[in-house]
Amino acid sequence: MGKVMLTLVVLLLGLSAVEACWPSACTVPEALQNRTCCPYFNGSLCGFSSGRGECQFQNLTSESVTVDDRSAWSKYYYDYTCVCKPRYYGPDCGSCSPAYEEPDCTLPRRIERPDITELNAKQLKAFLADLNYCKWKLSKEYKILYAGDRLFPETFEFRECSYYDLLVYAQYYAQRPLRRGNGFTDYNFHYESSGFLTRNRAMLFYAEYLMQLCTKNQYFVFPYHDYTRSKNCSICTNQYMGESNQHGELHPYSVFSTWRTFCGVDSY
Numbered sequence: 001m002g003k004v005m006l007t008l009v010v011l012l013l014g015l016s017a018v019e020a021c022w023p024s025a026c027t028v029p030e031a032l033q034n035r036t037c038c039p040y041f042n043g044s045l046c047g048f049s050s051g052r053g054e055c056q057f058q059n060l061t062s063e064s065v066t067v068d069d070r071s072a073w074s075k076y077y078y079d080y081t082c083v084c085k086p087r088y089y090g091p092d093c094g095s096c097s098p099a100y101e102e103p104d105c106t107l108p109r110r111i112e113r114p115d116i117t118e119l120n121a122k123q124l125k126a127f128l129a130d131l132n133y134c135k136w137k138l139s140k141e142y143k144i145l146y147a148g149d150r151l152f153p154e155t156f157e158f159r160e161c162s163y164y165d166l167l168v169y170a171q172y173y174a175q176r177p178l179r180r181g182n183g184f185t186d187y188n189f190h191y192e193s194s195g196f197l198t199r200n201r202a203m204l205f206y207a208e209y210l211m212q213l214c215t216k217n218q219y220f221v222f223p224y225h226d227y228t229r230s231k232n233c234s235i236c237t238n239q240y241m242g243e244s245n246q247h248g249e250l251h252p253y254s255v256f257s258t259w260r261t262f263c264g265v266d267s268y
Contacts, residue, residue: 021142021166022158023091026078032153035079039092046082046093053084053093068178069150077153089209091141098205102218109218116223116235124240127223128255134163134214135259141213144169163214167207174199 026037038055041047045055058075069076084093087105096105119127138160148156161169204222211220225235235241242254250257 021144021170024139024141024143026091027143027156027158029154032077032156035077037074037078037081037091039082041092041094046084047088051085052088053082055080056083070173076150095209095213096218098209111219111221113221114223116225116240117229119223128240130211130215130217130220131164132255134211135165137162137214139163139166139210139213142166163210166210167203170203170206174203 023037023039025031025039031037036055038045041052042050044050046053048054057079058081074081082091082093084090087097087100089095089097096102096109099109101107101109116124116127139162143158144161144166146157146159208221211222212218227233237243238251238253242256243251245251
């Protein structure tokens with residue numbers, strides 16, 4: 001029973017991290033004070049008039065309070081949130097789930113995920129250009145919690161960030177140590193857990209959702225790469241992800257050479 005419960009907690013922490021970015025409409029003082037995150041879509045809360053979802057009360061159990069805010073996302077911060085009906089997705093239920101096509105979410109969405117080395121020159125150029133564009137394009141839909149005490153919403157400080165950096169933030173949020181009482185454990189449920197594969201799949205869908213919002217292309221997908229086809233990293237070239245020198249710095253001809261990198265520590 002203990003292993004089953006641990007797996008459940010791991011899965012919840014991982015999946016909650018996938019949606020750990022705050023909807024912009026829910027970062028205003030009124031929403032935080034009222035503990036309500038039910039943005040409007042098509043003229044009604046949660047797209048209710050369009051049959052997409054409704055604003056519902058989310059019960060927060062005492063067990064959730066004692067574990068970690070991620071295990072009760074987003075109930076830890078909001079009493080009322082949008083609950084989308086099947087086929088709909090997003091904080092306002094304004095998008096389709098990954099299995100359905102926009103805009104009505106009625107047609108099944110089938111996309112073939114190619115190996116990046118199988119893309120032709122035009123496709124590869126478009127993919128890299130989309131990544132670079134979304135690295136700098138600020139998101140209109142979401143913000144990140146930059147500072148503040150999680151117990152006191154009036155101290156929260158939100159910041160805008162790019163679509164790509166929203167994904168980075170979600171990854172960071174997921175890998176923080178598990179909170180227990182007034183301290184943290186040494187467990188990392190991001191990579192070192194039985195729920196990793198399921199969480200990673202959900203994170204992939206979330207990453208593509210953000211890229212689709214950014215590029216306004218519902219058919220955007222991340223290609224995969226089969227490393228077993230070559231002994232060395234065949235995509236570590238300026239044609240693909242970029243060459244690096246002995247110091248780990250990317251070649252200036254790489255599209256990613258202008259991206260800033262930094263190392264951080266857990267300080268939540």
